[in-house]
Amino acid sequence: MTNGSELYAHPTRLTGAEALWATLAGEGVRDVFGYPGGAILPAYDALRKFPIRHILVRHEQGATHMADGYARASGRVGVAVATSGPGATNLVTGIANAMLDSVPIVCVTGQVSSKVLGTDAFQEIDITGITMPITKHNYLVSRAEDVAPALRDAFRVAQSGRPGPVLVDITKDAQQGSAIFDFAAAAPAPARRHAPRFNGPGSLAEAVELLRRAERPVILAGQGILHSGAIEQVRTLAERLQIPVASTLLGLTAFPASHPLSLGMMGMHGESWVNHAIQQADVLIACGMRFDDRVTGTLATYAPKAKKIHIEIDPSEINKNVRVDVALIGDLKQVLEAMLPQITRRDGSAWLHAIRTMRGSAAVRDIQQLPDNGHLYAAHVMNDLWRETRGESIVVTDVGQHQMWEAQYYKHDRPRSLITSGGLGTMGFALPAAIGAKIACPEKEVWVIAGDGGFQMTSPELATIAQEDLDINIAVINNGYLGMVRQWQEFFYEKNYQSTPLRSPDFVKLADAHEIPGARVTRRTEVLDAVRAARSRRGAFLIDFRVQQEDSVYPMIPTGAALHEMIRRPAENPLLESAEDA
Amino acid sequence: MTVLHTFVILVDDRPGVLSRVASLFRRLNTNITSLTVGRSETAGISRMTIVAAAPEDRAHRILASLYKLEEVREVDDVGRHSAVVRELALLKVAAGVATRSDLFQLAEVFRARVVDLAPDSIMLELTGSASKIEGLVQILEESKYQILEMARTGRMAMRRGHHTSRVMDALSDATSEPGIAAVAAPAQDFLEEAIE
Ligand SMILES: Cc1ncc(C[n+]2csc(CCOP(=O)(O)OP(=O)(O)O)c2C)c(N)n1
Numbered sequence: 062m063t064n065g066s067e068l069y070a071h072p073t074r075l076t077g078a079e080a081l082w083a084t085l086a087g088e089g090v091r092d093v094f095g096y097p098g099g100a101i102l103p104a105y106d107a108l109r110k111f112p113i114r115h116i117l118v119r120h121e122q123g124a125t126h127m128a129d130g131y132a133r134a135s136g137r138v139g140v141a142v143a144t145s146g147p148g149a150t151n152l153v154t155g156i157a158n159a160m161l162d163s164v165p166i167v168c169v170t171g172q173v174s175s176k177v178l179g180t181d182a183f184q185e186i187d188i189t190g191i192t193m194p195i196t197k198h199n200y201l202v203s204r205a206e207d208v209a210p211a212l213r214d215a216f217r218v219a220q221s222g223r224p225g226p227v228l229v230d231i232t233k234d235a236q237q238g239s240a241i242f243d244f245a246a247a248a249p250a251p252a253r254r255h256a257p258r259f260n261g262p263g264s265l266a267e268a269v270e271l272l273r274r275a276e277r278p279v280i281l282a283g284q285g286i287l288h289s290g291a292i293e294q295v296r297t298l299a300e301r302l303q304i305p306v307a308s309t310l311l312g313l314t315a316f317p318a319s320h321p322l323s324l325g326m327m328g329m330h331g332e333s334w335v336n337h338a339i340q341q342a343d344v345l346i347a348c349g350m351r352f353d354d355r356v357t358g359t360l361a362t363y364a365p366k367a368k369k370i371h372i373e374i375d376p377s378e379i380n381k382n383v384r385v386d387v388a389l390i391g392d393l394k395q396v397l398e399a400m401l402p403q404i405t406r407r408d409g410s411a412w413l414h415a416i417r418t419m420r421g422s423a424a425v426r427d428i429q430q431l432p433d434n435g436h437l438y439a440a441h442v443m444n445d446l447w448r449e450t451r452g453e454s455i456v457v458t459d460v461g462q463h464q465m466w467e468a469q470y471y472k473h474d475r476p477r478s479l480i481t482s483g484g485l486g487t488m489g490f491a492l493p494a495a496i497g498a499k500i501a502c503p504e505k506e507v508w509v510i511a512g513d514g515g516f517q518m519t520s521p522e523l524a525t526i527a528q529e530d531l532d533i534n535i536a537v538i539n540n541g542y543l544g545m546v547r548q549w550q551e552f553f554y555e556k557n558y559q560s561t562p563l564r565s566p567d568f569v570k571l572a573d574a575h576e577i578p579g580a581r582v583t584r585r586t587e588v589l590d591a592v593r594a595a596r597s598r599r600g601a602f603l604i605d606f607r608v609q610q611e612d613s614v615y616p617m618i619p620t621g622a623a624l625h626e627m628i629r630r631p632a633e634n635p636l637l638e639s640a641e642d643a
Numbered sequence: 644m645t646v647l648h649t650f651v652i653l654v655d656d657r658p659g660v661l662s663r664v665a666s667l668f669r670r671l672n673t674n675i676t677s678l679t680v681g682r683s684e685t686a687g688i689s690r691m692t693i694v695a696a697a698p699e700d701r702a703h704r705i706l707a708s709l710y711k712l713e714e715v716r717e718v719d720d721v722g723r724h725s726a727v728v729r730e731l732a733l734l735k736v737a738a739g740v741a742t743r744s745d746l747f748q749l750a751e752v753f754r755a756r757v758v759d760l761a762p763d764s765i766m767l768e769l770t771g772s773a774s775k776i777e778g779l780v781q782i783l784e785e786s787k788y789q790i791l792e793m794a795r796t797g798r799m800a801m802r803r804g805h806h807t808s809r810v811m812d813a814l815s816d817a818t819s820e821p822g823i824a825a826v827a828a829p830a831q832d833f834l835e836e837a838i839e
């Protein structure tokens with residue numbers, strides 16, 4: 062049965078369980094992340110007949126994050142498998158995470174037999190009902206002959222338009238029954254939807270004209286650039302018109318950080334000059350981004366002088382948060398390819414010079430030059446890691462302060478080299494997502510950067526790393542706090558550190574229990590050695606970085622404030638290095 | 644300003660579709676005033692008319708989210724002036740021999756049909772705009788008739804004139820026409836509409 066060509070050339074009778082794997086293999090799937098149980102057992106029983114690697118996770122949430130990391134690292138669809146009931150409900154957080162970050166994953170769940178649907182049978186849960194608002198679409202399959210068409214349609218939906226998660230719930234009797242498997246005939250009908258009647262204002266010609274007349278333009282780069290494969294086109298646009306590029310968190314790797322036109326991250330924890338540039342801009346051209354509240358600050362004062370051009374594949378994003386002047390709905394790459402022939406070179410030096418002035422001396426942001434005051438700051442770790450890996454590693458971050466420091470200090474030059482949970486901000490994402498990334502790209506170096514809090518949410522996946530013998534380096538940024546929440550308490554709740562101090566196990570010992578070696582780092586001088594030890598070793602390695610406990614991420618725009626109203630690093634604090642500190 | 648919006652939605656005729664559509668209104672904490680579903684002119688495609696009161700921006704958000712559903716083929720927020728909007732009501736009214744003839748007269752004024760007659764009640768069937776139905780109900784109540792039972796279909800809407808071409812496009816694989824500017828629904832006040 063593993064002889065692919067036979068199976069796909071001639072319609073063959075298969076059980077629903079076999080059809081499941083045959084369809085996945087036919088869609089190009091080589092790896093799946095899952096956890097078995099009664100309602101999915103027929104499928105697991107048939108797995109050995111197919112050329113698909115199954116990674117056994119330790120919690121189904123991990124399976125969805127792995128599928129997610131797999132998809133983000135490779136651009137291919139990630140697949141997670143779980144049983145009915147608790148297996149299915151454990152997927153929910155990971156599905157929601159993929160929904161908010163537009164990641165193409167397909168989740169397959171077992172379901173109780175169709176004869177007992179709706180009876181509260183053992184481990185029956187209405188998972189299609191539960192996941193309705195957090196999937197692009199889902200399917201309840203109760204007949205063997207529907208398995209292949211539903212799954213193939215699921216792959217189409219997950220990847221089409223704005224990508225996202227899809228769930229296919231397959232009853233046990235559908236897995237056990239048999240039907241003729243005809244892969245070609247199961248192909249989904251082409252998308253047939255009509256353009257919405259609320260297409261936004263403006264036209265390509267107007268966009269070109271706005272850009273031609275722009276004196277202070279800024280490109281807002283989002284993850285859509287990666288999805289669309291429009292990296293080259295965005296770069297050409299930026300270079301031809303000399304437009305500086307500000308990125309969202311998820312768009313950071315869509316434009317090389319070392320490019321002279323790169324401004325870095327915008328928004329709540331973006332550098333002051335980036336946000337000032339946006340506030341002063343006369344034209345904003347948003348590419349595959351959705352004006353999330355974390356990047357706009359209060360909408361009333363957002364980029365008041367700018368005409369806004371929005372290139373976006375999802376029409377429902379147009380005028381959702383920010384009113385735009387020109388909306389170009391479609392695939393970014395196609396839109397830019399239509400636009401570029403009409404774009405002629407322009408001298409942008411005056412505007413770039415103005416931004417350079419705002420940026421000031423911090424343009425050379427070299428924390429290595431600062432005197433060592435004995436303290437270890439998370440920023441040191443990020444900076445050393447960036448230098449030591451020459452910015453070439455895939456970095457998978459969790460959620461919190463360390464996530465923002467990584468975004469500020471690790472300069473990503475390679476597409477898809479930063480994997481992080483943006484929209485949902487899911488703690489516990491990093492470790493499993495890194496496993497997915499490593500499985501997708503075994504030849505790439507992978508680093509996990511997680512906080513002491515988030516790491517503990519999914520740390521059992523260390524066992525998965527050990528069992529699969531994966532070469533993943535793990536940096537725990539251990540500040541003894543749920544740091545980002547502590548920071549909010551410091552700024553907005555009079556330092557009432559309610560429930561944020563965090564006692565943790567000895568992470569090095571925890572790794573050791575999984576036969577994963579590790580090291581503890583408490584001083585800045587030890588960072589490089591530990592990083593080198595981790596890199597030189599084949600196999601996983603964990604470093605417990607004991608960093609300054611009450612450090613905060615600066616600058617910060619409080620929720621509800623304007624983009625230019627930021628909290629800056631207080632002068633009496635030991636400086637990291639930042640333009641706004643000066 | 645919160646006004647009544649009338650969404651006409653063409654969807655695949657499959658299990659769960661209604662739930663997906665209704666869920667979008669629920670997510671925005673928006674009450675559905677009325678909802679009708681039935682088959683359309685195309686096999687396998689159902690037509691829903693959903694009426695809900697919502698401010699303009701929320702109505703737009705509903706429209707935009709409806710488009711994202713896989714099983715939704717076409718959505719339209721039809722304004723009252725551009726569409727024929729109808730509703731059907733069945734009213735069972737308490738009436739004995741003495742009061743029957745008065746009710747017959749009332750029914751005639753409203754062009755309602757008497758569809759059932761029992762010793763102590765009659766059933767009226769009325770089709771028309773919502774306001775026409777409200778009008779009959781109001782008069783019955785003010786005239787101290789007792790409405791024993793009322794069933795209403797909720798509004799159905801169809802744009803006037805040659806509109807279907809767009810719908811046909813939506814159902815075929817024809818490449819989409821370039822963007823049509825937003826069609827804002829005009830403010831609607833069904834209660835002001837004269838009895839037809
Ligand atoms: C699952 C989940 N629960 C709660 C939160 C709220 N939250 C955001 S950041 C944060 C603190 C994270 O602490 P830690 O993992 O130690 O990272 P740090 O901020 O200290 O770097 C919390 C609790 C969240 N984002 N996700």
Ligand SMILES: [Mg+2]
Pocket residue numbers: 461512513514538539540541542543544
């Ligand atoms: Mg912490």
